[in-house]
Amino acid sequence: xxxxxxxxxxxxxxxxxxxxxxxxxxxxxxxxxxxxxxxxxxxxxxxxxxxxxxxxxxxxxxxxxxxxxxxxxxxxxxxxxxxxxxxxxxxxxxxxxxxxxxxxxxxxxxxxxxxxxxxxxxxxxxxxxxxxxxxxxxxxxxxxxxxxxxxxxxxxxxxxxxxxxxxxxxxxxxxxxxxxxxxxxxxx
Amino acid sequence: xxxxxxxxxxxxxxxxxxxxxxxxxxxxxxxxxxxxxxxxxxxxxxxxxxxxxxxxxxxxxxxxxxxxxxxxxxxxxxxxxxxxxxxxxxxxxxxxxxxxxxxxxxxxxxxxxxxxxxxxxxxxxxxxxxxxxxxxxxxxxxxxxxxxxxxx
Numbered sequence: 001x002x003x004x005x006x007x008x009x010x011x012x013x014x015x016x017x018x019x020x021x022x023x024x025x026x027x028x029x030x031x032x033x034x035x036x037x038x039x040x041x042x043x044x045x046x047x048x049x050x051x052x053x054x055x056x057x058x059x060x061x062x063x064x065x066x067x068x069x070x071x072x073x074x075x076x077x078x079x080x081x082x083x084x085x086x087x088x089x090x091x092x093x094x095x096x097x098x099x100x101x102x103x104x105x106x107x108x109x110x111x112x113x114x115x116x117x118x119x120x121x122x123x124x125x126x127x128x129x130x131x132x133x134x135x136x137x138x139x140x141x142x143x144x145x146x147x148x149x150x151x152x153x154x155x156x157x158x159x160x161x162x163x164x165x166x167x168x169x170x171x172x173x174x175x176x177x178x179x180x181x182x183x184x185x186x187x188x
Numbered sequence: 189x190x191x192x193x194x195x196x197x198x199x200x201x202x203x204x205x206x207x208x209x210x211x212x213x214x215x216x217x218x219x220x221x222x223x224x225x226x227x228x229x230x231x232x233x234x235x236x237x238x239x240x241x242x243x244x245x246x247x248x249x250x251x252x253x254x255x256x257x258x259x260x261x262x263x264x265x266x267x268x269x270x271x272x273x274x275x276x277x278x279x280x281x282x283x284x285x286x287x288x289x290x291x292x293x294x295x296x297x298x299x300x301x302x303x304x305x306x307x308x309x310x311x312x313x314x315x316x317x318x319x320x321x322x323x324x325x326x327x328x329x330x331x332x333x334x335x336x337x338x339x340x
Contacts (some may be wrong), residue, residue: 015198087291091287094289095286097249134257137281137282137283139282140285147199152206
């Protein structure tokens with residue numbers, strides 16, 4: 001299918017969104033609009049035709065042309081006549097097949113429902129071991145440029161922890177010390 | 189298969205290596221091709237496949253924590269063609285599947301009327317609708333509109 005959108009809004013500020021804006025910019029008639037929330041650590045190619053419009057608050061149908069989209073921006077302004085919105089906003093940290101025993105109710109329950117904000121594997125020691133059951137571990141909970149190296153490093157850490165070579169706090173409260181600090185930093 | 193057969197990654201080869209398994213560096217490029225990455229991973233995994241430590245064509249259906257440690261794992265075995273579901277008990281489980289197949293939708297209201305989209309623009313969303321109920325989501329790849337219509 002070939003489309004000829006005239007006004008394109010890209011949401012996001014990481015690899016996917018930056019790649020889309022980079023590829024669209026040379027063929028854009030005027031601008032490619034980009035909506036971002038945070039300063040990005042991901043590489044992007046500066047281009048005068050890429051215009052960051054800031055954070056979105058909502059979308060609605062166009063007032064005159066219902067097939068077009070109106071974007072409502074946090075500063076109170078609106079952008080009308082958008083032909084296409086591209087979401088480059090990543091993925092949920094989601095393990096649908098995993099059921100853990102809830103620490104209080106003792107009932108099997110998902111560890112990663114969609115309602116977790118920000119999306120993450122939670123209740124976890126150093127982003128690797130499930131705090132309430134050390135026989136459950138995760139590799140790849142963080143997004144990284146060097147995913148092979150990080151997976152390798154995490155694997156070695158798990159082997160050392162499970163073999164007793166390196167210590168792991170003995171109670172869940174202590175294992176969650178790092179996560180609490182990280183969540184607090186994110187909240188700030 | 190990747191979206192693009194000619195895909196080239198943006199991570200330097202020296203950062204794509206597992207311990208004691210250096211990624212082959214080609215004179216022509218500092219960055220990995222899809223074919224090169226595929227060949228590297230296959231070469232790395234082959235001894236583990238041959239030894240039985242890696243078993244292919246098995247899909248985890250459920251992993252349930254056991255009180256006191258370990259997990260009960262239900263997995264579909266596609267090797268026999270009948271999709272037999274196996275149940276195994278493991279002393280420990282490492283999960284490595286995250287961030288890959290559940291697209292994140294920003295919590296931004298989408299008060300969008302979709303009924304005027306032409307049928308040629310419509311592609312049925314094949315993934316889970318969980319978390320997207322009540323919204324119409326426009327996302328895209330290569331200018332192809334993908335659309336959920338769970339509330340239209």
